[in-house]
Amino acid sequence: MAKRTAEGEPITIKKYANRRLYNTDTSSYITLDDLAKMVRENVDFQVLDAKSGDDITHTILTQIIVEEESHGSQQMLPVSFLRDLISMYGNSMQSMMPSYLEASMANFRKNREQLQAAFAKGIEANPLAKMAEANFKMMQNAAEALIPGARKSPPKPDQADELAEMRKQMAAMQKKLDELGK
Numbered sequence: 001m002a003k004r005t006a007e008g009e010p011i012t013i014k015k016y017a018n019r020r021l022y023n024t025d026t027s028s029y030i031t032l033d034d035l036a037k038m039v040r041e042n043v044d045f046q047v048l049d050a051k052s053g054d055d056i057t058h059t060i061l062t063q064i065i066v067e068e069e070s071h072g073s074q075q076m077l078p079v080s081f082l083r084d085l086i087s088m089y090g091n092s093m094q095s096m097m098p099s100y101l102e103a104s105m106a107n108f109r110k111n112r113e114q115l116q117a118a119f120a121k122g123i124e125a126n127p128l129a130k131m132a133e134a135n136f137k138m139m140q141n142a143a144e145a146l147i148p149g150a151r152k153s154p155p156k157p158d159q160a161d162e163l164a165e166m167r168k169q170m171a172a173m174q175k176k177l178d179e180l181g182k
Contacts, residue, residue, distance in 0.1 A: 003043045011038075011045040015056060021047070036064050040180075076176070100142060107135065116177050132170075 011025040013035065023030045038045055039061075047060040069075050088097050111131070 003041070011043060013045050013047045013060075014050040015047055015060065016050045021060075022050070032060070032064050032067055035060065036068065039064070074176075104139065111135075112177065115173070 011023065013030070014022045014024060016022065021030050021032070021035065022028070023034075035045070035047075045057075046055055047057045048054065049056050065077075069077060085097075088094050115132070
């Protein structure tokens with residue numbers, strides 16, 4: 001469960017016209033990096049425009065992602081994913097995307113601890129590798145359903161190359177999971 005104020009409400013962050021962010025719970029000014037840290041620590045907050053009172057949490061979280069992607073040593077969002085996401089705006093399927101993405105992330109969070117343990121043991125003879133493959137196929141099928149023609153059939157590499165590629169991808173995922181765990 002997310003950390004909240006003593007009253008059980010999300011912490012209110014006020015954003016002023018001078019772009020400063022004010023944490024009303026700690027009575028201090030904070031930065032986007034502080035908000036990113038709060039997200040990682042599962043602190044529930046909402047960001048309000050100090051003048052209008054409008055909830056601008058979505059905009060601020062999007063801004064944090066843009067900052068992370070532009071200044072991080074490794075980008076998390078592949079260009080192909082960003083292109084697919086942008087192409088969904090104005091598309092008849094746009095309204096379905098938020099719930100699909102939320103369900104995908106919920107499934108990932110649910111399996112994260114199991115995946116971390118499996119990666120620690122290695123991927124040899126790991127039943128979770130089959131689960132990861134099934135999840136990948138589900139996402140591919142959903143992408144193809146949402147964006148017709150999105151999946152092009154590349155030539156299939158032999159199984160040894162495929163296994164080597166999976167090991168490489170899982171090692172990269174393990175590294176990201178280790179970073180998230182810090």
